[in-house]
Amino acid sequence: MLGNFSYHNPTKLYFGEDALTFLAEELDQYGPTVQLIYGGGSIKKSGLYDEIVAILRSCGKTIVEDGGVMPNPTADKLRQGAKIARENKVDLLLAVGGGSCCDYAKAVSVSAYCGEDPWDKYFLRFEEPTCKIIPVGCVLTMAGTGSEMNGGAVISNHEEKLKIGHVFGDDVMPKFSILNPRYTMTLPKRQMVAGIYDIFNHICEQYFSGTDDNTSDYIAEALMKSVVASSRVAIRAPEDYEARSNIMWTATWALNTLIACGKTTDWMVHMLGQAVGAYTDQTHGMTLSAVSLPYYRHILPYGLPKFKRFATEVWQISPLGKTDEQIALEGLAALEGWMRELGVATSISELGATEEMLDGIADATFILDGGYKVLTKEEVKEILRESL
Ligand code: NZQ
Ligand code: ZN
Numbered sequence: 001m002l003g004n005f006s007y008h009n010p011t012k013l014y015f016g017e018d019a020l021t022f023l024a025e026e027l028d029q030y031g032p033t034v035q036l037i038y039g040g041g042s043i044k045k046s047g048l049y050d051e052i053v054a055i056l057r058s059c060g061k062t063i064v065e066d067g068g069v070m071p072n073p074t075a076d077k078l079r080q081g082a083k084i085a086r087e088n089k090v091d092l093l094l095a096v097g098g099g100s101c102c103d104y105a106k107a108v109s110v111s112a113y114c115g116e117d118p119w120d121k122y123f124l125r126f127e128e129p130t131c132k133i134i135p136v137g138c139v140l141t142m143a144g145t146g147s148e149m150n151g152g153a154v155i156s157n158h159e160e161k162l163k164i165g166h167v168f169g170d171d172v173m174p175k176f177s178i179l180n181p182r183y184t185m186t187l188p189k190r191q192m193v194a195g196i197y198d199i200f201n202h203i204c205e206q207y208f209s210g211t212d213d214n215t216s217d218y219i220a221e222a223l224m225k226s227v228v229a230s231s232r233v234a235i236r237a238p239e240d241y242e243a244r245s246n247i248m249w250t251a252t253w254a255l256n257t258l259i260a261c262g263k264t265t266d267w268m269v270h271m272l273g274q275a276v277g278a279y280t281d282q283t284h285g286m287t288l289s290a291v292s293l294p295y296y297r298h299i300l301p302y303g304l305p306k307f308k309r310f311a312t313e314v315w316q317i318s319p320l321g322k323t324d325e326q327i328a329l330e331g332l333a334a335l336e337g338w339m340r341e342l343g344v345a346t347s348i349s350e351l352g353a354t355e356e357m358l359d360g361i362a363d364a365t366f367i368l369d370g371g372y373k374v375l376t377k378e379e380v381k382e383i384l385r386e387s388l
Contacts, residue, residue: 002214002262009256011149012176015249017241019178020051026137026176027059031091035064035084035134037105039071039097043141046186052096052139064088069097072281073104075119075157082111082118085134095138095174098195099145099154099284102138106172107153109134123155123164129172138177143184143248144195144285146202146255148177156278162364163278165270179252181245185238192238193342194285196231196247200224201269201288202254208299208306209264209371216259221313223259226250228314228338235341266371269295272383275364282351289344290351293336294386298379300328303372307331348387358384 014022027034034056043049056063066084069077085093085108095105110129111118121127140148147153151168184192207220227250233243253259272295273287280287300307308324311317311331319327336346345351353361362381367374375383 005261007257007261008170009149009173009258010170011174011256013149013179013252014176015179016245017180017182019180020055020139022176023052023055023139023178024059027056027061027092030135032060032062033064033088033090034061034092034094035066035081035088035090035108037066037069037081037093037095037097037101037108039067039069039101041067042186043096046141046183048096048139048141048183052094056094064090069101069104071098071100071283072154072156072163072277073100073107075123075155078104078107078111078118078155081108082114085109085112090134093134093136095136096141098140098142098191099147102136102140102145102147102174102177103153103155105136105138106147106151106168106174107155107166109136110168110172119155119157122153122166123157123162126166129168133171136172136174138174139183140177140179140248141183142187142191142195143181143244143251144198146199146251148174148179149252149256152255154274154284156281158278158281161278161360163274165274179248181241181248184244184248189235189238189343191283192234193231193344194283194289195251196227196234196285196342197289197339197344198285199227199247199251199254201285201292203227203259204292204296205266205269206259206263207310208296208303209266210262211305212262214262216261216263217309219253220259223250223254224314227254231338231342264370267368268371268375271366271368272380272387275361275366276348276351276353278364279357279361280348280352282345286345286351287348289339290346290348291383291387293332293339293346294383296332296335298383298386299371299373300325300332304328306372348384353388355388358388
C-alpha cells in the first residue's frame, strides 16, 4: 500500500542537445559571483569548460575557480571548497561534471557557513544544515548517480577509511540541472558501463523491498528494461544519441525520489559498495557490481516472490515447469550475463580488495533495514568473502 507521503522535487531540468542555451537565463537569477566546480580536466579536453566560461562572462559573472574535484570527493577537498565559497562570498555553486562534482557542490553548499567541521557534522553525526545554504546548479557530463536531481552528497575520508552519504533536503537539491546526452559521449567505456550499472542498481535498491502491489515497482521495471536495452546499443555504438539520451534520462529517474514513493528501500549493495570504495577508492559503479550477485543470492530466499517477478518481468524468463526458486535464480543468472556484456567488475579482488581488508570493510559497512533481510555482521563478512 502506498500510504501517506508528500512529493515535491524542486530541481528544474533542461534536457537535450540545446540544454546549455538555458544556462544564461538561470544565471540571471543569482548574484555576481559563481564558484565553478569541475573535476580532473575532462571538461577542458572536451571544450565544455570554454563554453561555460564564455557564458559566465557574457552574463557578467565573476568566476571563482574550483577544479580538481576527484572521483569520490574527499573531506579535505570539501573543507577547501567551503573555505573558497565563504571567502569569496559566492552566490552560486556551478558544478560541471559527473556525480562527484554535483555531490561535492551540494556538500560545499551546506558547509561554507556551518561554522564547524562539515565531515563531523554532516557525515558522522548526520545533522541537518541550519546555516545559510548556497544554491547549486549542475551541468552533467556523466550519467549514473542521479545527483543532478537529488539531495545526496557522498564524501570519502581516506584517513578514517569511511565513505558516507548524506541525503539532504529540498533546499540543498540543485536549483537547475542541464542534461545534454552528447556530453556523455567522451566518457571512457569503463566509466560509461560503471554509470550504467549504478543506474540499474539504484532501481534494484528500491525495487527489492516490500511485498505489496506498488506502482513504484511497475515504473522500476520499465526503467530497468530501458537501461538494459539502451546499454546494449551504447556498448556497440557509443555515439548512438538515442541510447545515450535514454541512459541519461533513466539515470535521473532512477534516483530522484520518484520510485522510492511507498517503498521501504534496501540500499545494502550501496552500503557494501561504499565500504569497498572507502578501502579501494575505486569507481563507484564497479564497487556495486562487485558485491551485487553474492548479496542478491544471499537475500533471494527472503524475498522470493519479488526475485521471481524480477526474472519474469525484467528478463522475460519463462516460468513454465519451474519452481519459484529456479525462476528467481534464472533472473539473477540473466543479470549476471548482462553484467558480463557490460564488462563491469564482478569481484572485489579485481578492485584491489584483499582478504586482510575484509574485517575492516565489514566494519565500515552500515547495516540498514528496509530490504528483505537485515544482515548480521557475520552475513556482511560472508557476502564480502563471496565477493572476493
Ligand atoms: O574528473 P574528470 O576529469 O571530469 O573525469 C571524470 C572522472 O574521472 C570522468 N568523466 C566524467 N564525465 C566525463 C568524464 N570523462 C570524459 N568525458 C566525460 N563526459 O569520469 C570519472 C568519474 O566521474 P565521477 O563524477 O566520479 O562519476 P560518477 O558520476 O559515477 O560519480 C561518483 C560519485 O557519486 C557518488 C559516488 O559515491 C561517487 O562518490 N554517488 C552519489 C549519489 C547521489 N548523489 O545520490 C548516489 C550514488 O549512488 C553515488 O554514491
Ligand atoms: Zn550509486
